[in-house]
Amino acid sequence: MRESISNSGIDPNRIDRRAKSVIGRLRSAGFDAWIVGGAVRDLLLGRQPKDFDVATDALPEEICSVFQRARVVGRRFKIVHVQHGRHVTEVATYRTSHDKDQAKVTSNFEEMRGQARVVSTDGVILRDNAWGNQQEDALRRDFTINAFYYDPFNEELIDFCGGYADLKSQSLRLIGNPEARLIEDPVRILRALRISAKLGLSIERQTARAIRACKDMIEKVSPRRKYDECVKLLMNGHAEKSWRLAEDFALIDLLFPTSSRRNSTLIDKALQNTDLRVAENRPVTFAFLLSVVYFSEYQLAFERQDEAEGFEYRHAQAGNHALNELRSAMAIPRYASLFARDVWALQARLESVKRPNKTLALERFRAGYDLLHLRAEVGSAEQALRDWWQEFQDSSDHCPAPHSRRRRHARTPYRHRRTGTH
Ligand code: ATP
Ligand code: MG
Numbered sequence: 001m002r003e004s005i006s007n008s009g010i011d012p013n014r015i016d017r018r019a020k021s022v023i024g025r026l027r028s029a030g031f032d033a034w035i036v037g038g039a040v041r042d043l044l045l046g047r048q049p050k051d052f053d054v055a056t057d058a059l060p061e062e063i064c065s066v067f068q069r070a071r072v073v074g075r076r077f078k079i080v081h082v083q084h085g086r087h088v089t090e091v092a093t094y095r096t097s098h099d100k101d102q103a104k105v106t107s108n109f110e111e112m113r114g115q116a117r118v119v120s121t122d123g124v125i126l127r128d129n130a131w132g133n134q135q136e137d138a139l140r141r142d143f144t145i146n147a148f149y150y151d152p153f154n155e156e157l158i159d160f161c162g163g164y165a166d167l168k169s170q171s172l173r174l175i176g177n178p179e180a181r182l183i184e185d186p187v188r189i190l191r192a193l194r195i196s197a198k199l200g201l202s203i204e205r206q207t208a209r210a211i212r213a214c215k216d217m218i219e220k221v222s223p224r225r226k227y228d229e230c231v232k233l234l235m236n237g238h239a240e241k242s243w244r245l246a247e248d249f250a251l252i253d254l255l256f257p258t259s260s261r262r263n264s265t266l267i268d269k270a271l272q273n274t275d276l277r278v279a280e281n282r283p284v285t286f287a288f289l290l291s292v293v294y295f296s297e298y299q300l301a302f303e304r305q306d307e308a309e310g311f312e313y314r315h316a317q318a319g320n321h322a323l324n325e326l327r328s329a330m331a332i333p334r335y336a337s338l339f340a341r342d343v344w345a346l347q348a349r350l351e352s353v354k355r356p357n358k359t360l361a362l363e364r365f366r367a368g369y370d371l372l373h374l375r376a377e378v379g380s381a382e383q384a385l386r387d388w389w390q391e392f393q394d395s396s397d398h399c400p401a402p403h404s405r406r407r408r409h410a411r412t413p414y415r416h417r418r419t420g421t422h
Contacts, residue, residue, distance in 0.1 A: 001160055002135060008150075008157040010043045015152045018084045019052035022067075022091060023152060029066045031058040032134065036092075037141070040148035040157070044167055045199065054091045055137055055149065063091050078129050096132025097140040097184075123183040124220050135160055142181070142188045143195065144173045172201040178210030186217035190229040193249070197233075197241035211249050218254045223331035230255060230330065231286045237278035239289070240271040256293050257329050263296040265378040273374065287339035288367050290326065292374065298322040298344050315345050343367050347375075351385065356392055369393070 019035055026033035033056040039049035056063065060080050064070045069083040070091075080091045099117040105126065112118045117130035132140075134149065138160035141147040145167050149158040157164075161175050172195055174181045174188065182188055189211050196203050203211070218226070233242045246252050256262075270292040277284050301318035309317075319341045326332060346368025349359045359365060369389055375381035 003159045003164070005157040005159060005164055006155075008044060008155070009046075010040075010150065010155065010157065011046075012152060012155060014043055014048060016049075016052040016089075018087055019054055019089050020152045021084075022054050022082050022089045025066055026054075026056050026058055026063070026091075027153075029058075029062075031056050031062065031066075033058070033091075034134075034149035034151055034158070036137075036149050037146050040150045041145045041163075041167065041199075043150070044148070044157075044164075052089065054089060055094060055134070056091060057094050057133070058091075059093055059131065063093070076127050094132050094134055094137035095128060095140050096130050096136035097128075098132070098136065099130035102130065119184070122220070123180070124186070124217075125184050134158075139175060141175060142185075142191055144175055145201075146195075147175060166204075170201050171204045172196050172199075172207065173204040174207045174210065178207045179214055182210050182214040183217060186214065186221050187225060187229055189215060189218060189249075189251070190226075190233055193242050193245040193251075194229075194233045194236065194238075197238040197245055198236055203245075208249075215249060215251055215254065218251065223327075223329075226255070226330040227332060234271070234274065234289055235278070235284055235286055237275055239274045239278075240268065243267070243271050255329055257325055258294070258297045259325060260297055260300050262293065263378070263380065266295065266374055266380060267293055269374045269377050273370075285339070285367070287336035288343065288370065290332070290336060291340035291343040291367070292371060294322040294326060294340065295344065295347075295371065295375075297325055298340075311348065315341075315348070319344060339364065339367070343371050347372060347381075350389060351381070353385075353388070356389075357396075360393065360396055 015035065016039075019039075023033040023035065033054055035052055036055040037053045039052040042049040058066070060072045060078055063080040063082070064072065067082045070080050072078055073081050078093075082089045082091055097117075101115070102117040102119060103112060103115040104119055104121055105112055112127060115127060117125070118127040119125055128140075138147040138149070141161075144161040144163035147159075147161045147163055150156070151158075162173075166173050172192060174192075192203055192207065192211060195201065221229070233239075233246075236242075243252070246255065252262075270289055274284050274289060298318045298321070301321040302314050305314035305317050307314075319337075322344075323332070323337050323340065342362075342364035346359070346362065346364060349362075350368060350372050362368070372381050372389065373386050376383045376386035
């Protein structure tokens with residue numbers, strides 16, 4: 001089962017020096033320590049990993065005793081953060097999933113007290129802190145290609161689960177019984193989509209079948225963790241591919257429920273745009289994507305409100321409705337809901353072209369304009385309106401003073417031009 005691969009082709013120059021130093025120090029203190037997980041996988045693919053995780057046989061308290069700046073974080077899944085300046089290396093103790101003393105609990109969290117590993121009666125892991133050896137640690141990981149151990153000093157690669165062969169055949173395979181592994185932690189469904197989209201791997205047949213069979217288990221994931229995983233799924237530069245996969249596995253309605261039809265052409269444009277921005281190293285916000293996904297839900301709810309109630313009331317009610325749909329699936333931070341409301345409110349301001357200088361000065365102007373831009377591309381807003389706002393911004397760029405003559409006497413707003421000349 002344990003296979004040692006000597007000519008792995010990993011370029012040692014790509015190894016993060018801080019992770020290497022963490023391993024060196026743990027070893028000097030008499031412990032075993034290796035680079036593990038996604039970093040080894042990415043190195044084998046010739047990619048630069050985004051983070052380097054370390055796995056060791058040292059217990060969390062022992063890890064802390066080796067480093068001056070180290071602290072234990074997490075309860076469900078305890079790890080140690082070792083700090084080098086502002087950089088953090090995550091160090092995890094080897095775990096086992098074969099804890100004979102593991103507790104099974106329903107909702108009585110008192111029973112969790114003092115237990116290292118706790119599984120709910122429907123099989124979901126609630127706490128995963130039962131220590132084990134390296135092989136057990138490999139087997140409790142999610143995919144075969146995420147269960148490599150690499151020694152940066154001797155350049156040795158250890159493969160316990162056949163991940164090397166899977167990587168060569170570009171296959172993403174869950175370790176062990178795929179259904180049982182998804183029931184244990186349904187977040188692995190989202191991880192499968194993310195890793196498959198990011199690395200261009202095909203999801204192996206049994207794993208794909210298990211995803212279809214277990215997709216409803218997504219509901220068991222805590223609302224906050226679901227939000228965090230969706231951010232990772234859609235903000236990693238492969239949003240369009242990830243979304244397609246989520247569609248193929250019928251997950252979209254579980255992740256982003258709506259009571260009306262989604263504007264899929266608008267959403268596609270936003271996903272493509274997000275990927276493009278990531279590729280160009282430009283900032284992306286998940287809250288913006290959410291505002292696009294829920295825009296038609298907002299619009300319909302807005303239309304349903306009585307016109308006599310006035311804009312503010314209709315906007316607030318429609319915003320509540322759209323955000324509540326989303327909240328039935330995941331927890332969204334306050335800033336994200338405020339962001340979406342602002343972007344939606346801006347659509348009406350951008351369309352009316354009243355007091356454009358004031359609109360331009362709003363904090364979320366750019367995001368609001370970006371949605372208008374996408375809408376114009378799919379025919380849900382007028383291109384002339386988008387062009388007018390583009391020109392208006394360009395002319396304002398040359399003239400940054402907020403009350404300069406030029407801006408106060410900006411060209412005739414779009415609305416006037418339209419009514420006057422067309
Ligand atoms: P990324 O490149 O996005 O960081 P990753 O595979 O490194 O991908 P991490 O979240 O950093 O993802 O996790 C590090 C490693 O921990 C994984 O490679 C995997 O071995 C293990 N792991 C993470 N999440 C799970 C999970 N839910 N179940 C089992 N193992 C997991
Ligand atoms: Mg990682």
